[in-house]
Amino acid sequence: MKIIVHDTASAMLDLLRRPLEERPDALRDMLGPLDGVMSPIGIDVVRMHQMGSGFRIDREDPRHLAALRRMREAGVWGRIEDCLAAAWERLSGAVPEAAYADTVHVVLVLGDPDDDLLTVRNAGYLGMGGIPGAIQLTMWPTETSMAKIGYVAAHELHHNLRYANVVWNPTTVTVGEQVVAEGLAEAFVRELAGERAMGPWATALSGPELDDAYAKVVAGIDVAGMRNLPAYVYGDATARHMGHRPVGLPDFAGYAAGLRIVDAHLAASGLTAAQSTTLPARDILANAGIPSSA
Numbered sequence: 001m002k003i004i005v006h007d008t009a010s011a012m013l014d015l016l017r018r019p020l021e022e023r024p025d026a027l028r029d030m031l032g033p034l035d036g037v038m039s040p041i042g043i044d045v046v047r048m049h050q051m052g053s054g055f056r057i058d059r060e061d062p063r064h065l066a067a068l069r070r071m072r073e074a075g076v077w078g079r080i081e082d083c084l085a086a087a088w089e090r091l092s093g094a095v096p097e098a099a100y101a102d103t104v105h106v107v108l109v110l111g112d113p114d115d116d117l118l119t120v121r122n123a124g125y126l127g128m129g130g131i132p133g134a135i136q137l138t139m140w141p142t143e144t145s146m147a148k149i150g151y152v153a154a155h156e157l158h159h160n161l162r163y164a165n166v167v168w169n170p171t172t173v174t175v176g177e178q179v180v181a182e183g184l185a186e187a188f189v190r191e192l193a194g195e196r197a198m199g200p201w202a203t204a205l206s207g208p209e210l211d212d213a214y215a216k217v218v219a220g221i222d223v224a225g226m227r228n229l230p231a232y233v234y235g236d237a238t239a240r241h242m243g244h245r246p247v248g249l250p251d252f253a254g255y256a257a258g259l260r261i262v263d264a265h266l267a268a269s270g271l272t273a274a275q276s277t278t279l280p281a282r283d284i285l286a287n288a289g290i291p292s293s294a
Helices: 008-016 020-030 032-041 045-051 062-073 076-094 116-121 143-162 175-193 207-219 230-234 236-241 253-269 281-287
Strands: 002-005 103-110 125-128 134-139
Touching (some): 008 020, 008 062, 020 032, 020 045, 076 175, 116 236, 175 281
Parallel strands (some): 103 134
16 A cells, blocks of 8 residues: 655645635645545545635735644644554554555645634544545644644544455444444554554543443444434534534443453453454354344
8 A cells, every 4th residue: 555645735835925815725736645545435625625614815914824834834744644653664564464444545724713622622633534545634733733643543544444444334334333434543542652652533422421422322233325424423512513413422322432442352262453444244243242133
């Protein structure tokens, strides 16, 4: 696998110096490496950027250049490359027989500093890597995002490899598959760099709140269909933000519940999260003692 972390720092610097009317085309050009992977399956990369907490291109904002400068000075793109190289070395050794994309294009963009979903609930960083061959990272520089952006890239690389081997169908995908995938990816980050590297998603809940969320997620483990997943995985607030139905769960319920499921699987099977990357969700759920029709 060839992993290319594109120099979006230079591309964003050029974009932010252009007149506003030229910025949509410049953004599409910058996202071009993702477009080649995503457009064939019907995803418009500019619309995805606009809906996914990406920086605004319809107005001037002096914070953008300052944030970009801070990220460049901190060597953020190099950190991402280093984490991905370490992650791929571990994954390729653990599941050498797995299928994978020949090339994975990694694109990091600035986020919208006024988007609470990004800056408050997600501590300044997000990732999407479930489409083999593409990883999109969005960040606004915060203390947490600057320290952990490389680890969310590793989390997304785990997804990239999983979904080159496990079928993800928007009609039939279940809560069980989605929470298992998130739990595996965070457990993999923990294997790679320790608990300190994990995202706020898997560690936001504890005690009775986690117990309650876990019970609700497990009760819905066979709920199917992409539109039904956000509340179970991201929680009610994000589900409402995305226009989906809430089910009575706090932020990141599916990540925390997924990690508990995966930890039970790891203890029962003796496998690592890396070795479990391509296992069917039904096997992981069974090892965790959770009945499922998956």
